[in-house]
Amino acid sequence: MIDKNSPIPVYYQVKEEIKEKISKGIWKVNECIASERELVEQYEVSRMTVRQALGELVQEGILVREKGKGTFVCEPKVKQKDVMSFTDIIKKSGGELETEVLEFDLIDTPEELIDVLKSKKVYRINRMRKVNNECIANEIVHIPEKTCKNLSKEKLKGSLFKIIEENGYVIDHSESEITALIMDDYYKKIFNLSEVAPLIRTYGKTLDDKKNILFIEESIYRSDKYILEVNISRREGILK
Template sequence: MIDKNSPIPVYYQLKEDIKKKIANGVWKVGQCIDSERELSESYGVSRMTIRQALGELVQEGILIREKGKGTFVCEPKVKQKDMMSFSNIISKLGGNLNTEVLGFEIIDTPEDMQEIFPFEKLYRIDRMRIVDGENIANEIVYIPCDYCGYIDEDLLKGSLFEILEGFGYTIDYSQSSIKAVVMDDYYKKLFKVDKNVPLLNIYSKTITKNGKILFVEESIYRSDKFLLEVDISTREGKFR
């Protein structure tokens, strides 16, 4: 299983083999994998190498360590890295996505959004995104009525990106802020869970190719089911 003469690092070979075993059902979601000692003996490598491989799998969200209990296989998460609609992400992962429209109304533009949207009326769209039967994300979107053609609840069960692209907009990027949210009775009811689960609040402005803020979205995600990867870099000369 491990070729110590290969130019590929041993820990990486080990990591890939553990991932293959998980994919093949040797260790199932929620199951405790072999201990470091057992893995060291079965693979014939040092415990330090085992620890490095397991550490990277924990960082990747494939495994989770529970103190005093062992290392367990995580449930696969919805993973978002690039600018892509939630619908497209789930489609690429092969998941089954349903969208429940919890609210769809025309409102007066809130005072704190009047600088962003100098319009009298906004659509307020409240949707629950359900993946493989579990409530994963609650999205509340604000978009000027003037930006849209005809929208109804049936259309909103699909991709909002596709709806807006149909109106001639080309989405370029989004600006987001992320913070943790404490689970309470309201969120337990919203996500239909009876236990505390970690939540993320993501507030974002989605911007078109010509620099127009197209819509504002405030979403709550179950972070035990959703992973957002953010790449941060600096341009030369920006920081001194």
């Protein structure tokens, strides 16, 4: 199982073995995995090697340590690191997605968005996104009427990205700001929770390949269920 002559570090092999057992259901969500001592004996490696493997799995949100109890398998989180629709993210992760459209109205463009969206009329869309019957995200979108022709409430139960692309646009990238948010009674209600959960808020714009702004979106995510990866690169000539 563990090849100590391999160029792949031993701790990494142990880490992948543990991940494979979790994926196969040998250790299920919320179950305690084998102890450090048992893993040392099973894989015939040092305790330090096991601790490094477990430490990385904890950092990645796959495992969690509980003092005096052991190491447990975490519930999988929704993970986003590319420009993808929420629908595609959940499909890729194997989750079951349900979308509830709370609001769908054609309104006069809010004054602060007129210069940004360059449209007199916009659709205001408010959607709850549920994954495996749990409310994970609340999205509020303002999108110009011209961007999505023949838009309907029923269509919005699917992918907004797909609707936009069907209207001839190429989604290129998004520009967002990310902040932490304290859960209040309003968010407890819409997320259907009795206890406080951590939230993150993103607010930004999504652009096409011609740098036109397609829509503005404010999204609130449960950060105990959702991970947003941000990759920041240093481009030559920008930072000195």
